[in-house]
Amino acid sequence: MIQILAFYLFAAVVVASAAMTILARNPVHSVLWLILAFFNAAGLMVIAGAEFIAMLLVIVYVGAVAVLFLFVVMMLNIDFAELRAGVMRYAAIGVALAVALAAEIVIAVGAWSAGGLELGRRIAPIDESVPNIEAVGQLLYTRYLFVFEAAGLVLLVAMIGAIVLTHRQRSDVRPQNISRQINRRSKDATRNMNPAVGQGVEL
Amino acid sequence: MTAFFQNTIGLPYGWAWFVATIVGILVIALPLMLAVAMIIYADRKIWAAMALRRGPNVVGPLGLLQSFADGLKVFLQETIIPSSANKGLFLLAPIITFTVALIVWAVIPFQAGVVLSNINVGLLYILAASSLGVYGIILAGWSSNSKYPFYSAIRAAAQMVSYEVSIGFVLISVILWAGTFNLSGIVEAQQGHVLGFLNGFGFNPLLFPLAVVFLISALAETARAPFDLTEAESELVAGYQTEYSSMAFALYWLGEYANVILMCTLNAVLFWGGYLPPVDWAPLYMVPGILWLFAKILFFFFIFSWVKATVPRYRYDQLMRLGWKIFLPLSLIFVFLVSGWLMFQRVGLPA
Numbered sequence: 262m263i264q265i266l267a268f269y270l271f272a273a274v275v276v277a278s279a280a281m282t283i284l285a286r287n288p289v290h291s292v293l294w295l296i297l298a299f300f301n302a303a304g305l306m307v308i309a310g311a312e313f314i315a316m317l318l319v320i321v322y323v324g325a326v327a328v329l330f331l332f333v334v335m336m337l338n339i340d341f342a343e344l345r346a347g348v349m350r351y352a353a354i355g356v357a358l359a360v361a362l363a364a365e366i367v368i369a370v371g372a373w374s375a376g377g378l379e380l381g382r383r384i385a386p387i388d389e390s391v392p393n394i395e396a397v398g399q400l401l402y403t404r405y406l407f408v409f410e411a412a413g414l415v416l417l418v419a420m421i422g423a424i425v426l427t428h429r430q431r432s433d434v435r436p437q438n439i440s441r442q443i444n445r446r447s448k449d450a451t452r453n454m455n456p457a458v459g460q461g462v463e464l
Numbered sequence: 465m466t467a468f469f470q471n472t473i474g475l476p477y478g479w480a481w482f483v484a485t486i487v488g489i490l491v492i493a494l495p496l497m498l499a500v501a502m503i504i505y506a507d508r509k510i511w512a513a514m515a516l517r518r519g520p521n522v523v524g525p526l527g528l529l530q531s532f533a534d535g536l537k538v539f540l541q542e543t544i545i546p547s548s549a550n551k552g553l554f555l556l557a558p559i560i561t562f563t564v565a566l567i568v569w570a571v572i573p574f575q576a577g578v579v580l581s582n583i584n585v586g587l588l589y590i591l592a593a594s595s596l597g598v599y600g601i602i603l604a605g606w607s608s609n610s611k612y613p614f615y616s617a618i619r620a621a622a623q624m625v626s627y628e629v630s631i632g633f634v635l636i637s638v639i640l641w642a643g644t645f646n647l648s649g650i651v652e653a654q655q656g657h658v659l660g661f662l663n664g665f666g667f668n669p670l671l672f673p674l675a676v677v678f679l680i681s682a683l684a685e686t687a688r689a690p691f692d693l694t695e696a697e698s699e700l701v702a703g704y705q706t707e708y709s710s711m712a713f714a715l716y717w718l719g720e721y722a723n724v725i726l727m728c729t730l731n732a733v734l735f736w737g738g739y740l741p742p743v744d745w746a747p748l749y750m751v752p753g754i755l756w757l758f759a760k761i762l763f764f765f766f767i768f769s770w771v772k773a774t775v776p777r778y779r780y781d782q783l784m785r786l787g788w789k790i791f792l793p794l795s796l797i798f799v800f801l802v803s804g805w806l807m808f809q810r811v812g813l814p815a
Binding site for chain 2: 262263289293296303312313316317319320323324325328331332335392393394437439
């Protein structure tokens with residue numbers, strides 16, 4: 262009973278907040294609705310018994326990706342009049358996309374009501390008692406090891422690419438040398454002088 | 465507790481579970497609020513003692529009621545909402561901070577078997593909840609529609625996200641050694657961990673540096689001194705809380721200190737044996753585990769206070785350098801070392 266209630270609660274909030282994501286006028290509100298959608302999707306995954314994926318969704322998407330979104334959107338200088346003027350210009354493309362999506366939904370519903378697709382036995386049936394994390398780990402590090410490592414390599418390449426693209430050598434700044442700053446002692450920087458009267462100090 | 469409501473009072477299972485959970489939440493949350501009030505008092509007293517002052521000593525015996533007087537004061541003040549603030553988000557932000565600071569306590573084991581929700585992804589749950597904490601701050605900064613809160617919010621968000629990375633790697637080493645994400649399991653794994661009689665991963669030479677990294681990252685994660693750049697008074701007025709008054713301000717205050725206590729608890733649970741006594745010696749188990757846990761929490765809180773009273777504030781670039789250029793590589797190297805050592809011990813054993 263409580264599972265069904267929770268499912269409908271989470272599902273309804275996901276759908277509603279997804280709708281609000283595209284309906285909200287203010288982009289910051291859009292991102293916040295998106296975060297709510299992520300969060301409730303995580304709730305759905307917990308109900309489906311995939312608590313590991315649910316936690317990862319919250320940590321990675323809500324905790325990191327959405328923060329970056331929010332950062333970027335907050336920095337935008339939004340001109341609402343210009344936004345509204347753009348609506349008519351892109352109306353044709355928008356309608357085309359909407360029609361395509363609606364057609365896909367109709368096809369999906371039709372395919373679903375036609376009965377399940379037999380994909381043969383499940384690739385790796387796993388005992389119910391094995392925790393989620395162990396089950397995922399066992400598959401990732403045996404059957405899908407090469408795919409997993411290739412995915413890691415792709416991410417590494419993307420990271421290096423981003424660094425190479427944005428890195429620039431600047432000659433007009435004097436970077437700090439932290440270890441030199443820490444190693445500097447007062448006797449390297451100051452001298453105690455005791456000049457006689459009328460003589461002054463030679464620097 | 466579910467069994468109690470089911471058998472003694474005679475509720476059906478669903479209702480018994482529901483009532484038991486609500487009672488469990490209250491049993492944790494209400495004493496926590498009291499603990500926050502007392503820990504603020506302790507913080508001010510320790511801080512005062514280190515500065516050779518007396519600290520709060522007027523309200524109640526020894527000033528013990530000072531926090532309650534402060535609470536009453538903010539409660540009676542008017543909530544001011546800036547006219548150009550984004551009203552809904554402005555009020556939502558402190559609620560998020562406060563809620564997130566409370567929900568994490570659901571998975572903390574207070575004694576063997578005494579935990580509200582004994583889930584097998586406990587540590588991930590803590591990471592997930594603490595990554596939500598950023599939103600309370602970022603929203604406050606943005607919705608205030610004011611310069612200083614916004615600067616502070618951006619600083620805070622960057623700081624919390626940066627230090628969560630190294631905290632994540634530290635936690636991975638602990639998980640590798642304990643073999644479970646469940647916090648009770650992690651505590652149990654520490655029994656007799658070093659030489660068969662020291663309870664705690666922190667006594668392990670491979671994990672001790674990580675315990676230090678975690679302690680310092682915890683300071684940064686909760687934006688305590690010396691990493692309190694988010695509310696650096698000399699630069700940003702009061703940081704992201706500048707525009708807040710009354711209960712909204714109090715919620716930030718409560719949430720912040722609840723987070724500090726939480727980080728002290730995590731230090732105790734992950735590295736120093738949680739509710740186990742420090743030494744695996746039978747007479748020490750006569751003392752209830754919850755007292756050991758409290759003693760460890762208070763010890764770490766004293767360290768937090770001590771640091772706050774004595775260490776000067778970091779510059780922002782130094783903070784970022786410490787997080788990304790020192791802690792991140794260090795914790796990565798230790799993940800490598802720890803997993804290498806664990807694999808080395810398994811050489812020749814059947815899989």
